[in-house]
Amino acid sequence: MSNIALRKIFAMLVEKLARLEIFLEDKKETYDRPNLKFVISCEESLKEIKQDLLTIYPVLAKTFEGKVVSAEETQKALEVYKKCLDKFLELHSLSSHLPLNPIASETYIFLSDVLKIKKTFKEFDSRIVLLTQDFLTRNTHQCYTNLPFVSDIEKKPMALYLPIIENSNPLYWPILVKNIFGNIDSLKASAKKHYEELIGQKASLGQEKRKILEKIALQLTYDIYSMKLLGPAYYYLFVEAGVFRSIAETRIRYQPTLAAREQILFSELERQNFAAIAESTHKWFITLSELSDEMHSTLGFKVDFSDVQPAMDEIVARLTREAESVIPEKYLFKCSDFCVSLAGFERLKKGILVASSTIEELNKSKKQCKEALCEVNFTEKTEKLQELPNTPQQIINAGWIYSEYVYDDLLREVLKSPQLDYTPFIKHIKNNDTLLLNSVEKSRIFEILMKKEG
Amino acid sequence: MLLNKKHIMERLVHADPDKKIFITPFINPEEQVGSVSIDLRLGTDFEIVKGFDSSSKPDFNVSAEKLEQMAVKKKVTVSADPAEPFYIQPGAFVIGYSIEHLKLPSDLLAKIAGRNSWGKIGLFVNSTAGLITPDFSGTLTFGLKNMSPEALPLYPGVRIAQIYFHQTRNSGSVKTEDAGAGTCEVISGNIEC
Structure with missing residues (x-):
């Protein structure tokens, strides 16, 4: 694992600690009993995580000095990393609202903050806040924990509100996101259809590989939609969440490796003249890839899917065309x-x-x-x-x-x-x-x- | 030295970030840049001072900072929709914010004044900070007082105030970080900070 990748993952972890601390500061201000209990539990966990992190400081310092970090040191650092991550997930079980702040990455947080503080819209504010938080919480929650998110928000067809919101509300665009992603069942269905058409014919494929490929096809559907609508920042958020989950939950056998997702998606982007994005952002995705691969190989989890690569490329091309036809031209992230x-x-x-x-x-x-x-x-x-x-x-x-x-x-x-x-x-x-x-x-x-x- | 339009324009497009005046979002530069000033627009947020914290008796012998902490404020945000203005009642004092974010270089300071057209209908606009010190970065705050007998509608985006720039001569290497700090003096005029 490269020095840069090692530093990056710990920087990500420290960022999450910092966000947790900001979140706790806000919580303390409310003074009610359940909150205080929650704050105390979080603070105890934070202390433990800090103690663990301190043990790898010498390793991280070495990376800044340009010294070689041995395999044992990397191994130790990754173990500490996983331990800290486990503690985060324990905290998650204490409050379903926690992902709103400390676990998710900043792109997601500030968007939900934008909506919380309402600002430039009036009539639809509470509905927009609820719907968008629902969308974001659901996606982030599922990405991080692989558990279904239970929402008590009333479901109504968004098509009903969209034209009004679009005309009156400058922040309507998250609703559009919700509208497009909201129809997640149809996305799933089309991913499955393309997968079955192309992979189903390959009788030689084993059961396990089939399952993995199906999972990759589904995962890529979300990747392509988030990239096409919101740009690489959101794609990165979902990938990061996926890496965290796959590290934390080693039992997930059918999770596609990040390297697979990244390789497939970026080759497609390059094909579509998105080379500038691919070139600029590749280095950041690589660190996640390295982490993912390192952890997977450490844990004995790796799948070679090179034999079905052409079929996967075809699925990606089809899904991309589909995403482009669903997302209105003016909202496509170019x-x-x-x-x-x-x-x-x-x-x-x-x-x-x-x-x-x-x-x-x-x-x-x-x-x-x-x-x-x-x-x-x-x-x-x-x-x-x-x-x-x-x-x-x-x-x-x-x-x-x-x-x-x-x-x-x-x-x-x-x-x-x-x-x-x-x-x-x-x-x-x-x-x-x-x-x-x-x-x-x-x-x-x-x-x-x-x-x-x- | 008070900067005129030519100098302001030079500073706005200066290649050196240490000399440049950053004003953003600059919605209509042609209209906003005047002969010696730049017009600033009103944002969507307002604060109304409702009085002081009732749990403690206000002691006016304390510092302005302490009083500011004790003030009970109500925050109001209006829609950017032109049909929904914020009404400032007769005699009321509210705090408003600029849409623009300003960043000053280290050799300029600025002052804000109300626009004549508002003054003529009874709306007094002043900058709560008085002087905007070199290296300032942020949104600008206005104190708005309605002296007319009628409630006045304030639409977000209207040009509410104007900002003037004075060149300073740096007399030290200390950077000014807050109002009144640092070492600078106005080349012409009688302001020192």
């Missing part, structure tokens, strides 16, 4: 959106809102994205100051790129303290979440005013 996110990332580095981008910034990042492949076509304007509002998807992805960029430095700072003081992470999370929240909100106001003023 390569040009990723270029905007890259421009937003440059702003976040300076601590500036990402609600909009100037034409100049967009042109700069266009070059970064390899123009020829991306086919970005921004309107040429002479006014250097003129800005265009960014979409929430673009903003979310910018936040994700920025987080990936600062993780290493934050971990380095944490390691400087003799005790596990992850204040730098807490500071980063709070600042970044606030900037992104404001950006999402202001970009929507910008759009409304732009339309109003013509």
